[in-house]
Amino acid sequence: MKSTAQNCMLISTVIATGVFAASITIPGGLDDKSGKPNYLKKPPFLVFAISDAVAFISSTAAILIFLSILVSRYAESDFYKSLPLKLIFGLLVALFSSITSMMVTFASAFFITYYYDSNRVPIFISAFAFLPILLFIVLQFSLWCDIMYSTFYCKNIFKPDKSILYVLLVEM
Template identity: 50%
Template sequence: MEHKHLVTLGEKWMKETGSQCMVVATLIATIVFAAAFTVPGGYDQQNGIPIFHSKATFMVFVIADAISLFSSSASIIMFLSILTSRYAERDFLESLPNKLMVGLATLFLSIATMMITFSVSFFVLYRKGLIWTPILISVFAMTPVLLYMVLQSGLFFDVFRSTYRSRYLFNPQKHVLYYKTPMF
């Protein structure tokens, strides 16, 4: 009963955070899904195979796009599980923080690999001649990744610290009021 107000506030915050992050993960999944079928350079009209399919940079594009799709899908599932949680008081100790940390980590991975996919597509297209163009674009494409990392690292580490480092504060291993000696 003492924590009822805290549980209500925690539930509200978790639902808002989960729904906002789920929207971002859904947008990323939509973008990288579309990118998988609109490959840089297009398709050969004779056989339907991508024009740059034999280039190493094209394989990096495909792999980064797939990782981004899978990690954003995992992020969507994690944030959906947060939204559909029962929000019992004990869920706030481990279950919900674990889901939030996994959701934030997979969202970060999807953002990073989406930007890698974007950058590599320029290396596929401008492999000869203007090599400075994809390098410059790649440097600027890492800005959102670094911003996300800087802005969300505080939340990630606070959740980690409160979940794993303060466990002994809330669940002491020894009895606080008396010391029980082991029997032989």
């Protein structure tokens, strides 16, 4: 769990750094006279701005969730609910939404920048940009199933039961 949290925190930090840099370097540049973005009135720019903000906020939330896993006290009771729930929310909610928003940000920026000549290429590249989202789902599905199973379905497997079952071994 600790190494998973460290690796996911590293990825969340890289995403936060990238989308922060994307928010500063606006696609299409700024108007020299007014200082406003050139494509401010176009719908793809609104998609870019919203998805960039969502990516930054969710990746920052993922960093904080994974940091809370790393600085946890690691008591035995924490492994029943607290740590698996933090890993579920960090991995599946915050990290997944930051990856999805980052890819939407990339697709909209690519669409804004290269829509001039042909509309087929930017649409194809923008659609192809959603492949990492599908890969994340496919590659992390088994981890998600294991966490869900061990957290919610096997919650009493390691807790002592009030009734004790005695098994008599019969000698042959």
